Amino acid sequence: MFDVSTGAPLVRATDIWMNRGSNTVLKGVSIEARKGEVIALLGPSGAGKSTLLRCLNAIEMADRGLVEVEGEIIGCEKVGEDYVRLPEKQVARQRAEIGMVFQNFNLFPHLSVLQNIIDAPMRVRGMKKADAVKLAHDLLARVRLSDKADAYPRHLSGGQQQRIAIARALAMNPKVMLFDEPTSALDPHLTDEVLDVIRELAETGMTMIIVTHEVAFARDVAHTVAVMGEGTIMEIGPPDEVLRAPKDPRVQTFLARALKEMAR
Numbered sequence: 001m002f003d004v005s006t007g008a009p010l011v012r013a014t015d016i017w018m019n020r021g022s023n024t025v026l027k028g029v030s031i032e033a034r035k036g037e038v039i040a041l042l043g044p045s046g047a048g049k050s051t052l053l054r055c056l057n058a059i060e061m062a063d064r065g066l067v068e069v070e071g072e073i074i075g076c077e078k079v080g081e082d083y084v085r086l087p088e089k090q091v092a093r094q095r096a097e098i099g100m101v102f103q104n105f106n107l108f109p110h111l112s113v114l115q116n117i118i119d120a121p122m123r124v125r126g127m128k129k130a131d132a133v134k135l136a137h138d139l140l141a142r143v144r145l146s147d148k149a150d151a152y153p154r155h156l157s158g159g160q161q162q163r164i165a166i167a168r169a170l171a172m173n174p175k176v177m178l179f180d181e182p183t184s185a186l187d188p189h190l191t192d193e194v195l196d197v198i199r200e201l202a203e204t205g206m207t208m209i210i211v212t213h214e215v216a217f218a219r220d221v222a223h224t225v226a227v228m229g230e231g232t233i234m235e236i237g238p239p240d241e242v243l244r245a246p247k248d249p250r251v252q253t254f255l256a257r258a259l260k261e262m263a264r
């Protein structure tokens with residue numbers, strides 16, 4: 001496992017609050033990821049996991065609280081007592097540093113695999129096409145899909161599409177990768193090929209926050225497990241402590257249920 005003992009905090013979210021409709025979806029969530037750290041975010045449906053990820057990469061704006069990546073405030077800033085969205089151009093530049101992989105892959109259906117990967121490096125980073133193509137081929141080799149450069153997403157399995165989505169995010173050389181249930185839309189036999197790619201990324205020291213229902217994967221790959229519930233982080237710590245001997249009774253109930261489902 002990548003050693004994060006000397007890592008400085010790379011991502012820091014402090015006291016994040018978010019209301020949506022009549023719900024308070026996040027209730028003062030604080031979380032920190034050191035450079036190279038892998039955090040698995042577990043928790044029941046509706047806990048606020050996806051919303052927290054969407055705040056971390058400024059897809060959504062919190063009502064209160066700040067997110068920092070390498071010390072830079074992301075998405076909004078505090079002016080007096082108010083939180084004010086930064087100019088869109090600045091937010092777009094910041095978001096380019098934060099890779100996001102979604103449950104449903106979100107590849108561009110009308111673009112080939114290669115075009116999907118080279119699009120952002122060329123458009124956002126101004127990379128020359130030849131360099132972007134070379135980078136794409138390197139990344140395709142890394143996710144073991146070198147033979148799919150000219151294929152279109154509809155011709156790929158879900159597991160292959162998700163590996164392309166990971167390659168596409170990596171093409172921007174992000175500082176951190178956020179995964180929102182990357183295997184939930186996959187048949188069980190396709191799950192491992194995606195988890196293996198994420199596991200390899202962890203070994204390279206990529207900082208990652210991964211929302212997942214895969215408790216065994218979290219135990220093996222994560223440095224830290226956080227269990228969310230009702231808009232809060234109910235428990236956080238090393239996998240051994242949180243998964244084997246959770247202190248919070250709500251976490252005990254959630255894990256007992258999750259492990260039962262895994263055994264089925």
Ligand SMILES: Nc1ncnc2c1ncn2[C@@H]1O[C@H](COP(=O)(O)OP(=O)(O)OP(=O)(O)O)[C@@H](O)[C@H]1O
Binds near residue numbers: 051052
């Ligand atoms: N735009 C919205 N308007 C109203 N409620 C919302 C909105 N977005 C999210 N919520 C509510 O916020 C809560 C947290 O949602 P979120 O999707 O973050 O949970 P989650 O932990 O990721 O759940 P899941 O595992 O099912 O994806 C849910 O109760 C959801 O219904």
